[in-house]
Amino acid sequence: xxxxxxxxxxxLSELVSQFLGQSYAVTTMEDGMAALTWMQDGNIxxxxxxxxxxxNMDGFELIKKIKESGYFSEIPIIVLSCRDSSADRIQxxxxxxxxxxxxxxxxxxxxxxxxxxxxxx
Amino acid sequence: xxxxxxxxxxxxxxxENETLVHQFQQSSEKxxxxxVDNSLLALKWLEEHxxxxxxxxxxxxxxxxxxxxHKTLQSKYSHSDSVPFILVAAERNANELAEAVExxxxxxxxxxxxxxxxxxxxxxxxxxxxxLHKAKITxxxxxxxxxxxxxxKRSFDILVAGSVLLVAAPFLLLxxxxxxxxxxxxxxxxxxxxxxxxxxxVYY
Numbered sequence: 001x002x003x004x005x006x007x008x009x010x011x012l013s014e015l016v017s018q019f020l021g022q023s024y025a026v027t028t029m030e031d032g033m034a035a036l037t038w039m040q041d042g043n044i045x046x047x048x049x050x051x052x053x054x055x056n057m058d059g060f061e062l063i064k065k066i067k068e069s070g071y072f073s074e075i076p077i078i079v080l081s082c083r084d085s086s087a088d089r090i091q092x093x094x095x096x097x098x099x100x101x102x103x104x105x106x107x108x109x110x111x112x113x114x115x116x117x118x119x120x121x
Numbered sequence: 122x123x124x125x126x127x128x129x130x131x132x133x134x135x136x137e138n139e140t141l142v143h144q145f146q147q148s149s150e151k152x153x154x155x156x157v158d159n160s161l162l163a164l165k166w167l168e169e170h171x172x173x174x175x176x177x178x179x180x181x182x183x184x185x186x187x188x189x190x191h192k193t194l195q196s197k198y199s200h201s202d203s204v205p206f207i208l209v210a211a212e213r214n215a216n217e218l219a220e221a222v223e224x225x226x227x228x229x230x231x232x233x234x235x236x237x238x239x240x241x242x243x244x245x246x247x248x249x250x251x252x253l254h255k256a257k258i259t260x261x262x263x264x265x266x267x268x269x270x271x272x273x274k275r276s277f278d279i280l281v282a283g284s285v286l287l288v289a290a291p292f293l294l295l296x297x298x299x300x301x302x303x304x305x306x307x308x309x310x311x312x313x314x315x316x317x318x319x320x321x322x323v324y325y
């Protein structure tokens with residue numbers, strides 16, 4: 001199972017990839033544009049974990065672009081953000097994200113949510 | 122990024138799906154729509170018109186499959202990569218999707234299709250291809266060197282810390298004795314903490 005982690009803060013993507021790397025193949029990208037370019041090259045991950053605030057292309061735009069494509073629309077998305085307002089949550093879920101986690105988060109909780117989404121697909 | 126939207130998309134549709142054709146024709150304010158029934162006619166159309174923003178092709182077209190048609194296009198036009206090529210299938214098939222990815226087809230939609238999605242997607246693919254072509258965006262990979270501690274710093278640290286510890290040792294013994302006499306329990310403070318990969322270690 002391949003997981004794509006999109007976050008501009010290296011420390012966080014490294015933490016997540018170290019934690020999930022024990023059971024999954026994790027790739028990290030630093031913004032939405034890089035992620036989409038990488039995916040368009042023929043890499044289709046099984047799950048995407050993304051931040052919201054990023055340069056070039058932010059998380060909202062990334063979710064929108066993923067959901068409107070035919071290749072990637074079925075990939076489950078988890079949003080990992082420090083924004084905890086319900087307006088942001090609602091917007092993400094409306095755009096098509098499957099789950100929303102607020103930073104700081106418990107890595108074990110993330111792992112369980114990842115497992116659940118991967119079983120469902 | 123260079124923005125190339127706000128123009129009508131000149132779209133060539135290859136196939137015989139009347140519902141989809143109807144859908145495309147309905148959104149004529151965004152799409153300059155052209156249709157042909159099969160790949161031979163498509164090649165002829167391309168030779169006559171030359172300019173196209175995107176090709177949407179049914180997976181099953183008379184004579185040739187959509188994937189084969191894409192191959193033909195690639196061998197015929199060297200720069201056909203810069204035009205988004207989108208495949209449309211009747212139902213989702215994981216193997217075919219993987220095959221489409223492998224051949225460098227830009228997207229694969231399953232019916233029913235939302236035209237707005239396809240239009241936005243084509244715009245994005247066009248921008249991506251133009252900007253990649255001009256190398257305005259490159260997939261970045263930063264390499265971090267390993268951190269090294271210099272020899273002199275290390276020896277200075279050990280020497281100074283060691284000698285200070287030696288000098289302070291008799292006083293520390295006094296402190297230990299005082300703690301022992303004053304209160305019960307351990308002299309050191311410690312507690313359990315969680316480290317990398319959920320290993321629990323004792324923290325002093």
